[in-house]
Amino acid sequence: MSKVEVNHLTKSFGSLKVLDDISFQVNDGDFLCIVGPTGCGKTTFLNSLVKLYDIDDGEILINGEEVDLNKHSIAYIMQEYSTMSWLTVKENVQFGMKVRKFSREKLNRKTEEVLRMVGLEKFADYYPEQLSASMLQRVSIARAFAVEPDLLLMDEPYGQLDLELRFRLEDELIRIWQETKTTIVFITHNIEEAVYMSQRIMVLTNKPTKVKEDFVNPLPLPRNVTEEKFIEMRNKVTNLIKWW
Ligand SMILES: Nc1ncnc2c1ncn2[C@@H]1O[C@H](COP(=O)(O)OP(=O)(O)OP(=O)(O)O)[C@@H](O)[C@H]1O
Numbered sequence: 001m002s003k004v005e006v007n008h009l010t011k012s013f014g015s016l017k018v019l020d021d022i023s024f025q026v027n028d029g030d031f032l033c034i035v036g037p038t039g040c041g042k043t044t045f046l047n048s049l050v051k052l053y054d055i056d057d058g059e060i061l062i063n064g065e066e067v068d069l070n071k072h073s074i075a076y077i078m079q080e081y082s083t084m085s086w087l088t089v090k091e092n093v094q095f096g097m098k099v100r101k102f103s104r105e106k107l108n109r110k111t112e113e114v115l116r117m118v119g120l121e122k123f124a125d126y127y128p129e130q131l132s133a134s135m136l137q138r139v140s141i142a143r144a145f146a147v148e149p150d151l152l153l154m155d156e157p158y159g160q161l162d163l164e165l166r167f168r169l170e171d172e173l174i175r176i177w178q179e180t181k182t183t184i185v186f187i188t189h190n191i192e193e194a195v196y197m198s199q200r201i202m203v204l205t206n207k208p209t210k211v212k213e214d215f216v217n218p219l220p221l222p223r224n225v226t227e228e229k230f231i232e233m234r235n236k237v238t239n240l241i242k243w244w
């Protein structure tokens with residue numbers, strides 16, 4: 001069963017053609033990393049999927065049907081911070097859980113769990129304006145993980161984080177994926193990160209954008225970035241990413 005089906009997706013902004021007749025599927029339970037040159041339309045694709053943008057041609061389906069944000073359980077960690085400035089960290093994290101009517105017990109347990117996971121447990125009552133860029137990004141990550149989505153969309157979520165936290169959240173995401181088998185679409189510029197986490201990697205071309213390569217990452221988990229097979233895979237992806 002495909003979780004996301006993209007058929008002949010085409011999108012321009014004025015005379016600028018960004019996505020050029022793109023088709024692919026994300027299977028239920030896939031962990032897909034998408035890499036592509038800056039400005040090729042990765043964010044445009046995710047924004048189109050969640051209907052922030054209209055598309056010019058083609059279709060995007062979830063579970064074989066038109067996307068319905070009320071029906072489909074999607075969490076989207078946007079490239080730009082998307083915290084609600086009038087709510088505290090805790091209220092931001094709980095927002096989606098309340099919409100989904102989690103029980104009080106589960107809501108409290110999950111809030112504690114995800115705030116601890118991103119290292120913000122001491123900042124639960126802070127407002128977004130009192131936080132740094134990385135902390136804001138961590139609020140978005142916590143909020144997305146809290147709702148246990150069927151489809152998790154992540155747009156460069158770890159770019160702002162320091163290395164230690166980045167490594168920890170990469171491992172945490174792999175753990176959550178293995179445990180819940182949720183479908184993940186993860187956009188990154190970091191080739192090592194893509195090879196470390198993904199079960200499948202998609203490489204996009206420059207604009208007008210098409211899919212250049214789409215392949216399964218065969219390395220068994222957990223991965224070790226210093227192993228020969230890992231380095232071979234990283235080199236393979238690096239060679240594919242010769243956009244220039
Ligand atoms: N709302 C918009 N109006 C006009 N042009 C846009 C809009 N959104 C994106 N674009 C253009 O579409 C192209 C794709 O942008 P997009 O943000 O999707 O790229 P991206 O692959 O996410 O890049 P990055 O890796 O830098 O995040 C860019 O050339 C951008 O200037």
Ligand SMILES: [Mg+2]
Binds near residue numbers: 044155
């Ligand atoms: Mg982007």
